[in-house]
Amino acid sequence: MHLENDILHEVEAAKESDRAADRLIQAYLPFIKAETAKFLRRPPIEGQDDELSIALMAFHEAIHGYSRLRGAFLRYAAMLIRSRLIDYSRREKKHSGVLSIDAKDREEEQSLAETLSSPEDFAESGALREATRQEIEELRQQMEDFGVSLSDVADNCPKQRRTLDACRKALSYAHDHSELMEEFLRTKRLPLTALSEGSGAERKTLERHRKYLVALLLIHTNGYEIIRGHIKQVLKGGEAQ
């Protein structure tokens, strides 16, 4: 009972903080490995078995999805881990015989795409990746100034098409009104009223996805060409090809 209470406290803390979540996951790594081993019927190999990564992700899901109504946390986490491993296994069966181009060669630690490419292409892709990494790091730091992390944005991102369109409208309106972008960068606050009135999107919707809008607006300021190029369809409001 005492142990269960301790876990509950840790889970509640992990919900609020990524660092606490990482600590909890590290603490229960043996448990996660054991659950994976049950599924694989052998011990998982770190860095090699995707199933272990799936199980780690599932444990993270369990932290954020847990409530006391679900019973004991570890039992819930074990159930979720198994569920996700089954999903992964089914997906892999569908693609059996098909090798992911992103799959890394175990010995060379290069993805298949990198292996297949020409030396010139490989150098370019390496440079591109490095540039992308730098852009991402800059974006991450700038978002920190706004009190937003990439994980927060992932949690806050709209999933429904309708809501996504509303946010795109707000972005498009801000893009067309540079004074709003300047105000946004200067005050580090979203001009929600102006965006709502100008784009026609409901203020409540924009408020609910505030962190996502911060990331979206920042990406569309100067300096993030690679990332902007990746999501080139966003401003146009169309679906990705």
Next chain:
Amino acid sequence: MTYIVLECHSSYAVLLDEEGRFWKAANLQYSVGQTVTDPFLMRETREKPTPVMRRLGAVVMAAAACLLVFFGSRYYYTNVQSYTSIYLSINPEVQIELNRQGEVVRLHGENADGEALLAGYDGRGKDKVTVADELIDRAIDMGFLSDGGEVSFYIDAPDEAIFRDYGVELRTAITEHLDGRITIVIEITNTRTSETPSDSTPDQTTAASAQSTTNAPQSAGTQNQTAAQSQDEPGQNTSPPQTAAPAPETQTPATQPPQTAAQTGGRTDYGDDDWDDNDDDDDANDENDDWDDDNDDWNDDDDDREEDDD
């Protein structure tokens, strides 16, 4: 759909798709800046807050169900479940089942005449006295009861107090009801006493005034005598009814309803026994007074403490 890997954690990675959506996914040995095509996306497992009204509705429904069960069972216990039985014996034998409120919940004819007496009659929900009056009227109308006849009530009650109250009530009401109509003998018996017929002398009351004229039709040869009655006595340890002839009052055992004089218009006098019972209550009250005195002493102590504080 392609995804850029934005961030890598031990248990997940953050990806950005081509539509501008950010995702958490399994970190399948990704590195930041990598482009991937087939991630294993994390599912939304957060417990969505139940709409307040739905939650409130569930609480209200649960509370309503509990109240329904509670009050339903209380209603059944109080109003439907049989608590006391009165066996009306004229010659027709009728069982009258009462709830805790003294209202009739069921009527049974215990013999053929009893069933005949009840045919077409529904006394459910009525007070016992009303039903007793109505059944006696029916018995008179149907020729089961006539002048000089006897009506016996065998009361099967869970405690003495109820037996006593019901007995007094029935006797008083029927006496008044038949006043000036016919002369009968009313007998009240507690079916739960273990008195032998020789010991038990149930009360007898002549429920009539000096007038002997009857309003109810009499049919010859229908007077029921005690001999016939004694054959169908219900309950256990019942005292057999005495003769129908008006008899001088006999002493009433303590468990019996109080004796009645029935000298004037069928009114029932309360016996001394009732006052004796009240004496017991007085003693209880005295004990309460002692308790009050103890409290006063305690109060005095408080006063002392207050003085000390000063």
